[in-house]
Amino acid sequence: MYIFDPLFVFDDKSSGASKITWGLDYKGSSIDNSPVASFDSIGCFPITLVAENYTGCLDSVTKEICIQDVYRFFAPNAFTPDNDGVNDLFVTKWHLMDVNEYEFMVFDRWGLLIFETNTPYDYWDGKIQGKSNLVQQDVYVWKAKTKDIYGDSYSYIGTVTVVR
Numbered sequence: 001m002y003i004f005d006p007l008f009v010f011d012d013k014s015s016g017a018s019k020i021t022w023g024l025d026y027k028g029s030s031i032d033n034s035p036v037a038s039f040d041s042i043g044c045f046p047i048t049l050v051a052e053n054y055t056g057c058l059d060s061v062t063k064e065i066c067i068q069d070v071y072r073f074f075a076p077n078a079f080t081p082d083n084d085g086v087n088d089l090f091v092t093k094w095h096l097m098d099v100n101e102y103e104f105m106v107f108d109r110w111g112l113l114i115f116e117t118n119t120p121y122d123y124w125d126g127k128i129q130g131k132s133n134l135v136q137q138d139v140y141v142w143k144a145k146t147k148d149i150y151g152d153s154y155s156y157i158g159t160v161t162v163v164r
Helices: none
Strands: 007-009 019-023 036-038 043-052 058-067 072-074 093-095 097-107 113-117 138-148 153-162
Touching: none
Parallel strands: none
Antiparallel strands: 007 036, 019 043, 043 058, 072 093, 097 113, 097 138, 138 153
16 A cells, blocks of 8 residues: 555454454544544554354454655756756656666757756756856756665656746
């Protein structure tokens, strides 16, 4: 289960039980056959089902529900490289990315590569690499290749508008 979809429905599969009790870790307990619980933090949580038959004999089982964090990547769709100190840089953001597996490129409308980096902490300042002049106000295409800390690969293509 992932933190973006933390709702879980439990289902009693015991047979011959006249009474059941779910122990839902920090969520308390429930006597419903199919209780619903929402887990709002990352981690593993023990869930216990105690079944009692008509003679009072108890049996139980405990399993863990593990909520995992999720890899995320974000790139803005516009920036204003005008040196006013506000939104001057095109910076990508990520969560759970392998910082050793990053490739980022920006192209102009004719497909000319104008910026490239393999350093995730780098940024595009609106200039063509190696030159001091700012690019013109226009829409540029960016492409990113990344991996998350679990080894899964991702490719992204988007646009960014340079506004002045």
